[in-house]
Amino acid sequence: ETRQAADSALSEFLREVRGSTVVEFGPMVPILVSQCHSKERLNRLTAITWLAELIHHPHSGGDALLPYHAEVLGAIVRCISDNEPEIRRVSEATDADLLILVRDTSGTFELSPLLDTLTAELVGKDDVPTKMAALRWVNMLLEKRKGDMREFIPDLLPVLLGTLSDEADRVVILTCQVLSRISLSDKRAVGSRGNGDGDSEGQQFQMV
Known part of the structure; x- marks a missing residue:
């Protein structure tokens, strides 16, 4: 009562x-x-x-x-x-x-507190829904704040590479997409300093 x-x-x-x-x-x-x-x-x-x-x-x-x-x-x-x-x-x-x-x-x-939370969940949790949620956030932040996220990539990469060994296929696939976004973002940054090919990052990412 x-x-x-x-x-x-x-x-x-x-x-x-x-x-x-x-x-x-x-x-x-x-x-x-x-x-x-x-x-x-x-x-x-x-x-x-x-x-x-x-x-x-x-x-x-x-x-x-x-x-x-x-x-x-x-x-x-x-x-x-x-x-x-x-x-x-x-x-x-x-x-x-x-x-x-x-x-x-x-x-x-601020990106740093968010990324601290997300990486802690990726490292510390074994359940698939939590990892999927964290990876979706990382992916969104990489898209929204491309330039600002570059300084956090060295800390993110070991966590993402470790997640590639997850037993759940969904987690591995989404991790690959996040890594692809990082790779394409770096490629575009280099291309913008060179001759570039004119494709948007979004178009390139859709091809992955």
Whole structure:
């Protein structure tokens, strides 16, 4: 009964947050992130549901969440490997939404915290959904921030090469695509200093 009352109160608070014109992310994000690590199923589900709502908040969502993107991503990706199917489902959808938010933003954000989170997941997790999510993020960042990503390639390559030995074919195929994007990006950078062939990187990548 107490748990039901608490759940009802949280649901009501979430409705108020949805309708609020201003949301202060600073105090909320660390709490939600920590609850994604909770041993209690309801806590994890509530936290990941709230993170999904914050991403889509009509007034304070979107770019306002960028300063916390690495923390939020870490919590979401952790829940992708949750034992509870409902939490996994919500986490995968929330991960896709956050990726689109970052991909489409015109705002600035730091790459280093994101890449630290992603490489840790690739090295430290064995489950396929988590690795696939991390690889999709790396691939997106390589496309969105080509020039800025070059300084991180020396640290990324050993992790990606290690992922090529994964038992899951899907992981290996996506890793090959990421490595191909790195290779084509480097080739294009060299070509731009030479005579170039006029093909866009996107066109070249489609041929891989």
